[in-house]
Amino acid sequence: MRIGELAERTGLSTKALRYYESIGVLPEPARTRSGYREYSTEVEDVVRFVRSAQAVGLTLGEIREIVAYRYRGEVPCAHVVDLIRRRATAIDEQIAALEQTRTELRRLERRARSLRPEDCAPTLVCHVIPRR
Amino acid sequence: MRIGELAERTGLSTKALRYYESIGVLPEPARTRSGYREYSTEVEDVVRFVRSAQAVGLTLGEIREIVAYRYRGEVPCAHVVDLIRRRATAIDEQIAALEQTRTELRRLERRARSLRPEDCAPTLVCHVIPRR
DNA sequence: GTAAGCCTTCCAGCGTGCTGTAAGGTCAAG
DNA sequence: CTTGACCTTACAGCACGCTGGAAGGCTTAC
Numbered sequence: 305m306r307i308g309e310l311a312e313r314t315g316l317s318t319k320a321l322r323y324y325e326s327i328g329v330l331p332e333p334a335r336t337r338s339g340y341r342e343y344s345t346e347v348e349d350v351v352r353f354v355r356s357a358q359a360v361g362l363t364l365g366e367i368r369e370i371v372a373y374r375y376r377g378e379v380p381c382a383h384v385v386d387l388i389r390r391r392a393t394a395i396d397e398q399i400a401a402l403e404q405t406r407t408e409l410r411r412l413e414r415r416a417r418s419l420r421p422e423d424c425a426p427t428l429v430c431h432v433i434p435r436r
Numbered sequence: 437m438r439i440g441e442l443a444e445r446t447g448l449s450t451k452a453l454r455y456y457e458s459i460g461v462l463p464e465p466a467r468t469r470s471g472y473r474e475y476s477t478e479v480e481d482v483v484r485f486v487r488s489a490q491a492v493g494l495t496l497g498e499i500r501e502i503v504a505y506r507y508r509g510e511v512p513c514a515h516v517v518d519l520i521r522r523r524a525t526a527i528d529e530q531i532a533a534l535e536q537t538r539t540e541l542r543r544l545e546r547r548a549r550s551l552r553p554e555d556c557a558p559t560l561v562c563h564v565i566p567r568r
Numbered sequence: 569g570t571a572a573g574c575c576t577t578c579c580a581g582c583g584t585g586c587t588g589t590a591a592g593g594t595c596a597a598g
Numbered sequence: 599c600t601t602g603a604c605c606t607t608a609c610a611g612c613a614c615g616c617t618g619g620a621a622g623g624c625t626t627a628c
Binding site for chain 1: 485488491492493502506511512513516517521523524527530531534537538540541548556563565566
């Protein structure tokens with residue numbers, strides 16, 4: 305299978321596939337005599353795994369670690385569970401931060417309704433957003 | 437006031453201040469005869485405003501628009517309220533996406549406990565993360 | 569033989585908000 | 599007169615996940 309076909313079957317661009325290879329997420333495939341990449345069918349599973357892992361928020365760096373276990377012939381399960389847990393924690397923190405910002409924004413929006421533009425002092429730039 | 441003093445008073449780096457100027461967030465200050473930036477005291481309010489606006493999630497691009505009203509002598513209130521509303525909506529969407537990912541991660545974590553590493557087929561890379 | 573459509577490599581750039589470094593000018597104190 | 603602390607510009611690079619383009623080689627059809 306050449307790179308164009310793999311791209312079509314996985315819904316990725318050839319650019320992305322070559323990029324994954326360059327950062328060690330995909331293994332280096334065999335080459336034809338003229339230098340074309342020649343993929344085995346198994347690599348398709350790896351590519352799909354990469355997409356699935358990205359979909360749950362893992363970075364390509366983390367994914368590279370996971371597939372590295374496979375390339376070494378080891379089972380990555382424990383490492384993956386650890387990554388999942390840490391990602392979940394990170395997302396919890398992100399959500400908390402965003403919720404705080406959202407609360408602040410809603411507060412500002414409410415407050416803005418009671419402010420008159422004429423009262424806005426130029427030195428404050430905008431009195432809708434209060435100085436900390 | 438020279439740039440170092442402004443940096444100290446606002447808690448920013450001189451690099452950041454020069455960067456803000458370069459992208460039009462801060463106005464070009466007066467210069468001494470030898471080329472040093474000489475700031476008026478009012479610019480400190482602008483810098484503080486930039487920090488406050490960043491704290492509620494506005495980008496420097498959006499902030500530039502807001503201060504542009506001021507530099508034109510207009511009141512930016514209506515525009516700011518609009519920006520705040522749109523930012524709040526964007527944050528709602530971000531939170532929703534993150535919550536979905538988090539739910540999926542928790543689901544994977546629970547599921548992983550019932551899986552045995554020995555059952556993990558190499559072609560799937562890792563059966564903890566299911567194929568889509 | 570030549571055109572179309574693949575493939576290759578390498579280098580650059582996107583956006584965001586800066587930071588680092590180099591190479592040089594200025595200013596006050598000793 | 600020199601030292602050190604400040605200032606200036608300009609260019610590069612960070613993370614992240616790619617995409618685009620240039621310049622060239624391979625393969626197949628006509």
